[in-house]
Amino acid sequence: MNDVADRSPGATEAEAGLAGAASAVAEFQPxxxxxLDHIQHVLHNNPTLVPVIxxxxxxxxxxxIAGERFFSPFNLSLIMQQVSxxxxxxxxxxxxxxxxxxxxxxxxxxxxMSVVMGNLAVNMGVPTPxxxxxxxxGGAAAGLLNGVLITRVKLPPFITTLGTWNVFFALNLWxxxxxxxxxxxxxxKAPLLKFFGESIQLGGxxxxxxxxxxxxxxxxxxxxxxxxxxxxxxxxxxxxxxAAELSGIRTERVLLSVYTLAxxxxxxxxxxxxxxxxxxSPQSFYEGNLQSITAVVIGGISLFGGxxxxxxxxxxxxxxxxxxxxxxxxxVDVLWQVFAIGWLIIIAVAIDxxxxxxxA
Amino acid sequence: MSTKDVPLVQARGLVKRFGxxxxxxxxxxxxxHGEILAVIGDNGAGKSSIVKAICGALQPDEGEIxxxxxxxxxxxxxxxxxxxxxxxxxxxxxxxxxxxxxxMFTGRELRRPGFxxxxxxxxxxxxxxxxxxxxxxxxxLMTVQSIRQPVExxxxxxxxxxxxxxxxxxxxxxxxxxxxxxxxxxxxSRRVLELIKDVRARGIAIVLISHNMPHVFExxxxxxxxxxxxxxxxxxxxxxxxxxxxxxxxxxxxxxVADAA
Ligand SMILES: Nc1ncnc2c1ncn2[C@@H]1O[C@H](COP(=O)(O)OP(=O)(O)OP(=O)(O)O)[C@@H](O)[C@H]1O
Ligand SMILES: [Mg+2]
Numbered sequence: 001m002n003d004v005a006d007r008s009p010g011a012t013e014a015e016a017g018l019a020g021a022a023s024a025v026a027e028f029q030p031x032x033x034x035x036l037d038h039i040q041h042v043l044h045n046n047p048t049l050v051p052v053i054x055x056x057x058x059x060x061x062x063x064x065i066a067g068e069r070f071f072s073p074f075n076l077s078l079i080m081q082q083v084s085x086x087x088x089x090x091x092x093x094x095x096x097x098x099x100x101x102x103x104x105x106x107x108x109x110x111x112x113m114s115v116v117m118g119n120l121a122v123n124m125g126v127p128t129p130x131x132x133x134x135x136x137x138g139g140a141a142a143g144l145l146n147g148v149l150i151t152r153v154k155l156p157p158f159i160t161t162l163g164t165w166n167v168f169f170a171l172n173l174w175x176x177x178x179x180x181x182x183x184x185x186x187x188x189k190a191p192l193l194k195f196f197g198e199s200i201q202l203g204g205x206x207x208x209x210x211x212x213x214x215x216x217x218x219x220x221x222x223x224x225x226x227x228x229x230x231x232x233x234x235x236x237x238x239x240x241x242x243a244a245e246l247s248g249i250r251t252e253r254v255l256l257s258v259y260t261l262a263x264x265x266x267x268x269x270x271x272x273x274x275x276x277x278x279x280x281s282p283q284s285f286y287e288g289n290l291q292s293i294t295a296v297v298i299g300g301i302s303l304f305g306g307x308x309x310x311x312x313x314x315x316x317x318x319x320x321x322x323x324x325x326x327x328x329x330x331x332v333d334v335l336w337q338v339f340a341i342g343w344l345i346i347i348a349v350a351i352d353x354x355x356x357x358x359x360a
Numbered sequence: 361m362s363t364k365d366v367p368l369v370q371a372r373g374l375v376k377r378f379g380x381x382x383x384x385x386x387x388x389x390x391x392x393h394g395e396i397l398a399v400i401g402d403n404g405a406g407k408s409s410i411v412k413a414i415c416g417a418l419q420p421d422e423g424e425i426x427x428x429x430x431x432x433x434x435x436x437x438x439x440x441x442x443x444x445x446x447x448x449x450x451x452x453x454x455x456x457x458x459x460x461x462x463x464m465f466t467g468r469e470l471r472r473p474g475f476x477x478x479x480x481x482x483x484x485x486x487x488x489x490x491x492x493x494x495x496x497x498x499x500x501l502m503t504v505q506s507i508r509q510p511v512e513x514x515x516x517x518x519x520x521x522x523x524x525x526x527x528x529x530x531x532x533x534x535x536x537x538x539x540x541x542x543x544x545x546x547x548x549s550r551r552v553l554e555l556i557k558d559v560r561a562r563g564i565a566i567v568l569i570s571h572n573m574p575h576v577f578e579x580x581x582x583x584x585x586x587x588x589x590x591x592x593x594x595x596x597x598x599x600x601x602x603x604x605x606x607x608x609x610x611x612x613x614x615x616x617v618a619d620a621a
Pocket of ligand 1: 378408409450
């Protein structure tokens with residue numbers, strides 16, 4: 001704050017000195033920058049660069065370590081299939097993390113909605129399209145519930161979704177009676193539920209509709225985030241909610257729309273998961289919540305909100321898939337896969353912290 | 361009575377409490393058509409609070425606000441903005457990670473014409489960037505490298521320039537500027553003062569909060585002196601000296617009449 005005392009009436013006299021001033025308003029002394037400063041700047045402007053480089057390097061590394069078998073079209077398309085469901089959850093999770101939130105319930109919503117679809121279509125004989133739409137509506141409603149608790153009741157996202165994760169998981173066990181719906185029953189009564197397990201053959205590669213759905217989901221969200229007002233508002237809300245509100249954004253509405261959309265995307269992932277897994281198991285994807293957060297973080301999206309590109313989450317999910325596949329083919333014990341992913345998370349967050357410091 | 365006789369803004373008996381702190385204590389406020397009204401007062405006197413109450417960023421606990429004679433109850437700054445009221449916040453209210461162009465248009469983005477804009481809701485980035493560059497050039501306030509650069513990469517003064525340009529570009533009724541030159545250099549401050557006069561010449565009124573007495577006395581038509589949460593008096597800068605004004609706002613002297621202007 002300015003003090004009156006140090007603003008003497010001389011301030012206007014001082015302006016007389018402007019007469020001979022250069023007319024260029026701001027001239028920058030090109031500060032000497034080290035190579036490291038440069039890298040920091042480039043990464044700051046291109047947040048997806050780190051995951052892209054890591055993905056490329058790990059592809060090369062595993063190509064060398066695990067050889068031909070890793071680089072076969074079959075194996076690469078298998079990685080895509082293995083990544084697809086967590087990738088979709090990561091897309092939903094990215095939206096929420098961009099608003100500086102977190103959603104621990106994404107996988108619970110997904111599994112609950114595949115159980116809802118299966119129960120209606122297989123066990124109760126509801127026409128499959130109606131069962132699917134009911135699942136979508138349920139997913140959106142579950143997301144909206146999170147959003148309402150966070151914006152209206154003003155609970156922190158972490159606690160809210162920790163709570164709803166348990167609630168959704170319990171509902172899921174209750175609805176399913178802790179029983180799986182068998183693959184044959186689905187084939188017989190509601191084959192449409194397995195739509196995303198269908199595939200097209202391209203050379204040696206098997207591209208499932210689920211993989212295509214995941215890629216389309218990321219592209220659509222990328223478009224929405226970068227080329228619509230809604231997307232700009234998502235970033236603004238995550239960046240500085242108070243400034244966003246003052247500069248004319250209805251922050252509550254933006255948050256509600258983000259949580260609702262994320263819930264819907266989880267339900268869509270739930271449908272795709274039936275095709276991927278074949279059966280509907282209430283116990284599946286129990287670690288999906290944390291795996292989705294892992295992909296987002298490795299993808300360079302800041303947990304503090306407002307920074308990063310959604311495509312980063314796709315690369316993050318692929319990096320995890322590549323590590324798991326490469327280490328498995330190289331014959332490394334599963335425990336070391338877990339070990340490696342753990343370090344990836346820590347390094348990714350450390351890099352994010354370092355990049356964020358550039359803005360001073 | 362013609363509409364010009366009705367003040368542009370008239371607020372009576374405004375009260376705003378934050379817990380035990382009374383930020384606005386039964387204060388009045390008046391802004392007339394086409395004038396530059398300076399608001400001065402000590403730190404914490406409640407200047408920012410009262411202007412926020414007027415533009416909808418704060419909801420007063422008591423009191424009434426009339427704009428052109430009609431009572432208003434803004435529940436958010438968006439509603440004030442729809443009436444052509446703009447404010448440069450003391451905190452600027454910019455989104456650091458978004459570009460200059462994005463910041464100028466937050467909440468009122470332009471969309472592409474035709475199918476892209478209507479159905480795909482695609483932003484018209486080229487148009488917004490062109491407009492933003494034009495407005496910044498008009499203000500002559502800065503030579504930024506790129507209109508796409510994130511606001512966090514700008515200096516404090518450049519950021520203030522973006523906030524001022526945003527308000528000046530969209531206001532049609534009046535603009536509130538809460539210490540718009542606090543972070544600016546001598547030359548840049550001069551530009552903002554010229555801008556303020558230009559805006560008035562367009563018939564738009566201005567509320568200028570400032571601690572800089574020479575600036576205040578140079579541009580203001582009237583000066584509202586705020587003290588301990590309320591308007592102490594309004595004075596005409598031609599009738600008083602800067603030291604009188606400072607004496608009033610610090611409580612060293614008491615004005616003989618509450619409304620001397
Ligand atoms: N959101 C808030 N919560 C609690 N107290 C607040 C809040 N906003 C303002 N206040 C209090 O209200 C009083 C007036 O603050 P205000 O910001 O309006 O002063 P000001 O005149 O603008 O001061 P300055 O010259 O420092 O900008 C202060 O005592 C401040 O602590
Ligand atoms: Mg203030």
